[in-house]
Amino acid sequence: MTDQLRDEYDVVVVGGGAAGLSGALTLGRARRSVAVIDAGAPRNAPAEGVHGLLGREGIAPADLVEQGRGEVRRYGGHVVDATVTSAVRVGDGFEVTLADGRTVRARRLLVTTGLVDQLPDIPGLRERWGRDLVHCPYCHGWEVRDRAIGVLGTGPMSLHQVGLFRQWSADLTYFVHTGPMPSAEQAEELAARGIRVVTGEVVAVETTADRISGVRLRDGAVVAREVLVAGARMVARAGFLTELGLSVVEHVSGMGEHIAADPTGRTEVPGVWVAGNVTDLTAQVGAAAAAAVVAAAQINAELIAEETRAAVEEYRNSARPEAVPVS
Numbered sequence: 001m002t003d004q005l006r007d008e009y010d011v012v013v014v015g016g017g018a019a020g021l022s023g024a025l026t027l028g029r030a031r032r033s034v035a036v037i038d039a040g041a042p043r044n045a046p047a048e049g050v051h052g053l054l055g056r057e058g059i060a061p062a063d064l065v066e067q068g069r070g071e072v073r074r075y076g077g078h079v080v081d082a083t084v085t086s087a088v089r090v091g092d093g094f095e096v097t098l099a100d101g102r103t104v105r106a107r108r109l110l111v112t113t114g115l116v117d118q119l120p121d122i123p124g125l126r127e128r129w130g131r132d133l134v135h136c137p138y139c140h141g142w143e144v145r146d147r148a149i150g151v152l153g154t155g156p157m158s159l160h161q162v163g164l165f166r167q168w169s170a171d172l173t174y175f176v177h178t179g180p181m182p183s184a185e186q187a188e189e190l191a192a193r194g195i196r197v198v199t200g201e202v203v204a205v206e207t208t209a210d211r212i213s214g215v216r217l218r219d220g221a222v223v224a225r226e227v228l229v230a231g232a233r234m235v236a237r238a239g240f241l242t243e244l245g246l247s248v249v250e251h252v253s254g255m256g257e258h259i260a261a262d263p264t265g266r267t268e269v270p271g272v273w274v275a276g277n278v279t280d281l282t283a284q285v286g287a288a289a290a291a292a293v294v295a296a297a298q299i300n301a302e303l304i305a306e307e308t309r310a311a312v313e314e315y316r317n318s319a320r321p322e323a324v325p326v327s
């Protein structure tokens, strides 16, 4: 169901994944008018279930979003299927433009648009993402335990990933590819833990019967593997914020680009808040949702302060101010 979009809201939430819907739920329960505008492509959509989420362990990503949309609507929030293409400041608030040309005004913006996982350009790889090509041991480690796993070197964190996945399987191969070559000390650690190292360039992922079956190297050799691990470069989806003067910056970890914010989600542009993967690249579902609750509470507090200032001004300017009893 697509809700009717009104002209104006207290808060427009851009992005309706775990973060956006949690923020909107908090705002709706705070009696704020709120619209969630969502393009409908949460990052974990290819996965069969959401893991490590207390109370909802294993729920399908689409079911979690659908239930969240229902909870937001229960408190009067609108959920609109659309993509935001730009946002500009108008007076004290913002005007947001959607891809279909509609516009909507908001006093505050909560941006929860998540990120894009940029995978290495290796034939056969992308199609397996979220199934037998995984990145996060806490999301998928249990599901791939004791399988023949290959970790594909893609960036500075690849050796860290190798060390982590050893907790879930003893049958582990590190394909250096474009990742770091182990130092002498690291090579000793890998050998001590029974982890094989393959230095040849990876040119393709082999599949059989809709499953990964191996990794093909430049010299033609195929190393049999059932599961691959690859770290993607993570880039926040935030192009529509450019006109507001907000753009992505390199994350200190070297793992990607994000929108910088303080611990409550406040950005350098007054009135624009961020939560979830758009700012915290490594947040899982629970952390993304929790961060948006914090941001929503801060937004509500800021709106209350603004409304109190306006009320005081009106009170002082009124011809015969009502006496306020002071005990």
Ligand SMILES: Cc1cc2nc3c(=O)[nH]c(=O)nc-3n(C[C@H](O)[C@H](O)[C@H](O)COP(=O)(O)OP(=O)(O)OC[C@H]3O[C@@H](n4cnc5c(N)ncnc54)[C@H](O)[C@@H]3O)c2cc1C
Pocket: 014, 015, 016, 017, 018, 019, 020, 037, 038, 039, 040, 041, 042, 043, 044, 045, 046, 047, 049, 050, 051, 052, 053, 082, 083, 084, 085, 112, 113, 114, 115, 117, 129, 130, 131, 138, 139, 140, 237, 240, 275, 276, 277, 278, 283, 284, 285, 286, 288
């Ligand atoms: C394959 C995979 C499996 C995962 N498994 C797990 C797991 O088991 N457990 C776990 O805790 N975490 C898991 N994660 C991490 C999880 O996906 C993130 O923690 C979570 O999606 C972050 O929520 P978010 O709301 O910040 O972003 P998202 O869930 O990505 O939601 C962002 C939303 O914003 C929308 N959007 C983007 N741009 C616009 C725009 N311009 N206008 C309107 N809407 C827009 C998107 O379409 C999307 O619906 C997994 C990640 C991947 C990649």
